[in-house]
Amino acid sequence: MRIPGKTMRVLIVDDNASMRTLLTALLASQGYAVVGALEDGNGVLEAVNRLQPEIVCLDYQLPGRNGLEILAEINETHPEVDVLFMTGSTEASIENRVADAGAAGFLRKPFSQQQVLKELRQVCDTRRQARRGNTEQDAATTERGTANRPTVVIADDNSSIRLLLRGLFSELGLQVVAQATNGEEAVRAAAKLQPQLLFLDVNMPIMSGLEALPHIRGHSPETQVVMITGEVSRQVFAQATGLGARGYIVKSVRPAYVEKFIKQLLAA
Structure with a gap:
């Protein structure tokens, strides 16, 4: 195909x-x-x-x-x-x-050849959706048309992941109000902006996601925090849940899973 x-x-x-x-x-x-x-x-x-x-x-x-x-x-x-x-x-x-x-x-x-093509198609579809979302986010910000959207902060030290998530979240109707590259920046963004959602990478420099999580919860208790991780570890998940995280999404990021997760989160 x-x-x-x-x-x-x-x-x-x-x-x-x-x-x-x-x-x-x-x-x-x-x-x-x-x-x-x-x-x-x-x-x-x-x-x-x-x-x-x-x-x-x-x-x-x-x-x-x-x-x-x-x-x-x-x-x-x-x-x-x-x-x-x-x-x-x-x-x-x-x-x-x-x-x-x-x-x-x-x-x-x-x-197999089929595996290559399937993985490439997934990569292409994900990036196309993210690009549409990034374009919409930029246009909405310019037009100041984001007032009724749920607000979200993205905290990840990887610029490619931040760009991808920004596009996917905008495509799903969220307003990305800030991006952070380490745990300390995430804590400051949460305290200042009080976002409805905050997506927090587990492994980051200066302050990890797990170290930042209790500070974020303390400064912005109404913010729903979701961990981002490349590894599903029972120990990490239990620790994050104990600190107040609402769940996690796994890299490599897939739009269908993210969409389902966010809809469930906002409906709760």
């Missing part, structure tokens, strides 16, 4: 020549524009700047630099670019680490 609408530009980064050839042919056959294929981790950011892909299919274990380092760099400098992370690693925690680092999708090798 070919992708509908605008052709998505894809950069492939994998040290295996056969994998680069297979992905290039498969994606081209489905209507993606493969703008480049690199064999090592050196020069990826320069290629992103030059080729302007919307998606990077990024291998983990590369000559030169590993994929996690490159993922962090892309998210920091190009949060609008989605990264589909690919690996043959058997590390138990790698999928959680990748999700927490802001990857839009994850594939563990070996994978």
Whole structure:
């Protein structure tokens, strides 16, 4: 099934020549524009700047630099670019680490052609929805038409996750009134703005989400706090719930789950 609408530009980064050839042919056959294929981790950011892909299919274990380092760099400098992370690693925690680092999708090798296309379609659909929401949020703010929307603060140290959530929340009728990159900023935003909802990343610098949560609840007791995490840990969930969190959403973020969760939260 070919992708509908605008052709998505894809950069492939994998040290295996056969994998680069297979992905290039498969994606081209489905209507993606493969703008480049690199064999090592050196020069990826320069290629992103030059080729302007919307998606990077990024291998983990590369000559030169590993994929996690490159993922962090892309998210920091190009949060609008989605990264589909690919690996043959058997590390138990790698999928959680990748999700927490802001990857839009994850594939563990070996994978089938159907798995690649399904994951890419999910990435594309998520980003399209987020872009629509970001456009609507900007227009509503300019027109001062957000007065009746539930207010929300996003706290996550990853710029790509913040951009994605901002768009999805706006698409769902929420007004994003502030964004924070660490726990201290989240506490200040909650105290000043008293938002109805606050989405709080578990792992952040300076002050973690779990450290910030009781301060947020103290300054803004009516705010419903939802944790954002790359790993569903029973211990972390129990701790967050005990501190007053209303639940959690898991990275990589999927619109259908977020929509269902928010509707349930606002209806409670």
